[in-house]
Amino acid sequence: MAWRVGVDIGGTFADFAALDTETGRMQTLKVLTTPGAPGQDVGAGLARLVEAGLQPAQVERFVYGTTVGVNTIIQRRGAGLALFTTAGFTDVLELARLRMPDPYSLFCERPEPLVPREHVFPIEERMDAEGATVTPPGRASVAAAVAAAQAAGCAGIVVSFLHAWRNPAHEEQVAAMIAELAPELFVFRGSEVWPAIREYERSTTAVLNAYVHPRIDAYLERVEAQLAAAAIAAPLLLTTSAGGTMTAQRGRRDCVGMLLSGTASGVVGAGVVARAAGVPAVLTLDIGGTSADVALLIDGSPAFGTGHAIGEFPLAIPTVAVVSSGQGGGSIARIDALGVLQVGPESAGSTPGPACFGRGGQNPTVTDAALLCGILGQGELGFGAIAPDKALSEAAIAPIATALGSDAATAAEGVLRVAISGMLVEIDKLLARAGIGASELTLMPFGGAGPMLGALLAETAGIRRVLVPPVPGTLCALGALAADLRRDTMRTVLLPLEDAAWARLDGIFRELADEAATVLREMGGDGGVDTTLAADLRYRGQSYELTVPVPAAALGQGVAGLAALFHAAHEESFGHSDPDAPVEVVSLRAAARRPAPPLPMPRQTLEPHEAMPEAAIRLRLDGAWREAGLHRRTALRPGGRFAGPAIVTQSDCTVLVPGGWTATTDELGNLVMEHA
Known part of the structure; x- marks a missing residue:
């Protein structure tokens, strides 16, 4: 007997998928993340899997993915950095490409760099375009820059020089000087992280790598400690931004390689489902606690590319082509200075979490809004980890409702619509770049909040078919099991x-x-x-x-x-x-x-029938309260069909089927929704 375990750490929940390779049985699980004690969520989840039958000594493959990197960037909670550049090029991050994110907006501003201008220091050095030394690095300028970085309280230094892609010698010499002058500071070189032409993209990628390095390094240390405590001897593998895996040792330095770690593994898992279901063109929608991530799958395979945005910044390395926006289940709703309702990118995470979690959160989130609209609260939330309190959500959203001159339910529906609009902006851009029409696609929502908002987003985007996998809330963990070593x-x-x-x-x-x-x-x-x-x-x-x-x-x-x-x-x-x-x-x-070992995808016989709801509930949809059916996912058999509005509850998520949509369970256990 052998076990394979996949784990995905999101902003709110840690997801687990454990496969018994002898029986083909898949055990899935969600536990709350522990931002204050990173890694403990892994230990907690493993303990529950052991209670369900997992044998730690028999684990032959352990794959770990996390959104800690991309969430750190989106929320700007990374390390304080200094950037050493060639003298005369200290404005490289400020100038960027002289492009505005939205050239049609009079109020658009370029994002503030992750390294503020006062922490960018010139180094007297120069190399020509052919890689020949013009001016060797001056030790005096390096010493002055190091002293200034220390005085500014920087934790690390990025060294990125002009033409270092051709010859990294000057960057290597300066990195050695820094190690001698300030061994307490970590150092990354642009030519080390990704030796590509174009100084802005190379520098930004190196900055992203350094910005998330301390948090990723701490995570990996704690995760390895939890694995040792759980008696799991299998080496820790990390899912990568390119949809593969690498060792934890390499991941400690190759931090940008796992920025889209959990996100990319979700796309890999979606590809497994799409190929098995025979769906040729899929738009994936992964909504976790902090972000909403979308990607295109053609014949089950994702697109790859470079220069894709991580938060507000380009990433030069090859990645699964995923676009992220700051609208997740834990994203906070607020009224801005102009009196406009906004959602995200700030997230409540799991601590304190949405107000309804009862863990001290005071701000209204997308999850609170869904609870007030009747979408959540009809069944388990996060495998029973949370018992949501509607009164807490009402108290949290009251200031927004007052500002808008509405009741709590109307304000809550507004929060959901604003969140969907934020996601739609990124989807429109993605489809325009790919030259694909929305009507050609099937939307595959997953993550803890994806199925909750998937059909509403599809309706707004003009997508007429939605496929919800059997265990959408833990699909990223499933994808980790399917990821190749790369x-x-x-x-x-x-x-x-x-x-x-x-x-x-x-x-x-x-x-x-x-x-x-x-x-x-x-x-x-x-x-x-x-x-x-x-x-x-x-x-x-x-x-x-x-x-x-x-x-x-x-x-x-x-x-x-x-x-x-x-x-x-x-x-x-x-x-x-x-x-x-x-x-x-x-x-x-x-x-x-x-290639990773294949995953079993068992099929069952279809028996067409009408699936009857077990109860009637009320949902707030399209500006009014409406009667809807309540279904349990475990009670739906292949061939079962029902019409919306309806809610389908399951241990890992909640599925909303709006009015005008029908839903059918296929032979793989997928819930396929189609718009009339």
Whole structure:
């Protein structure tokens, strides 16, 4: 007998999925997170799994994902940092790309950098674009900058110099000086985190890495201690932003590699469900306690990319293409200075949590609003971890209701609508970039609050089909079990795609593939490794490039094969191409992976029938109280059909089926909703 355990730590709940590989039985669980004592939630969940039959000594795979990184950035609760830059380039974070987040808004402002301008210090050094030293780093300027960082109370330093992607020597020399002058400060180099061209993206990625490093490092230390206390000997694996896994040892330094850790594993889990259900185009919606995260799945596979936003900042490393917004179940509602109702990004988390949790929270949240609208409170909340108190929600939302001149229920419905509007902004952007219409998609909501708001969001977005997995509240933990061991490498080359450069390009491809495979084997031992290649290409003179997958067959065709792939990709993305124009290779990439063991997806026989509600309840929908049916998910059999408005309760979440929608349970246990 052997067990595989997946864990996802969110802003409010820690989710667990434990698979008995001998019987195929999956045990799922939610416990409240413990922000004041990180890691204890893992120990608490494992103790309950042991009570349910888990044998710690038989755990052969333990995979851990967390949103602590992205939540730290969204809530701006990371480490105080200093940034050392090339003298004359200290405004790199302030200038960014000189773009406004919303160019059509007269009130739009660029986000404040995570490193304030007064904590950015110049270093007297310079390297030319070819990587040759012009001015070596001056020790006096480094010492002055270190002293200023210490005086400012900074906990760590990011060193990011011009052209360090070409030659990291100056960054390495300065990092060594810092270690000598101030060993108490942690240091990250831009060329170490991600050696890509473009100083703003490279610097921002390094800053993100350093900003979350202390919290992630502390989390991993405590989680490993909890595993040891629980007698689990399996090595701790972490889910990564690219939808794979890596070892905890590597994760302590590669913090940006797990910024979208829990989020990406949810997308991986959604892909498992989508492939089994045969759904070709899916928009995932993962709503936890702090954020709402959306991604596209085509034939069960997510899109990958670089430069995707983490909060308000671009991330240069390859990630599952997930977009986050600050509207989660614990997001706080408020009236702003202009008298406008706002929701998020500040979250109550699990401590003190939403007001209805009775844990000291005083601010109204999305969860409180759902309780006041009758959506929650009809069954268990978080596997019985919480017994929500409606009176506390009413007291918390009273100031908002007074400001709006409404009753508590009307104000609560307004909170839900504002939260949905915030999510819709990001969804519209995502679909526009992908060139996909909402009507082509099936929405798959999961997370503790996803199924609660999924159909309302789908209706607003123009999506007419919603698929809710059997255990949506713990799908991220399930996805952790399905995540492959993975390692990504890249190198910026800036070479023309010409025959004269092909030998060098081919050699770098092989070096990157060998490096990725070597690191993968260091993490996971000997065994089979699948390696994929990609190239960042552009027409000469273009400012930005396309990442093009490079199959082995095309690699064997040399320049002609790579050029043909780029022209086809450009045509697909932009509607035109120029086969006669010269092409430039910006960067080369390799990814090595070892597939995770498959997950069982049992099917049952469909028996079409009308599923009758067990009780009648009242819901606040569309500005009025309406009668609705109450169903228990465990009582719904494959083929069962019912119409909304209705609520479906289950241990890990609550599903809302609005009026005008019908719901049917399929042979996999998914609840499929369709708009009339």
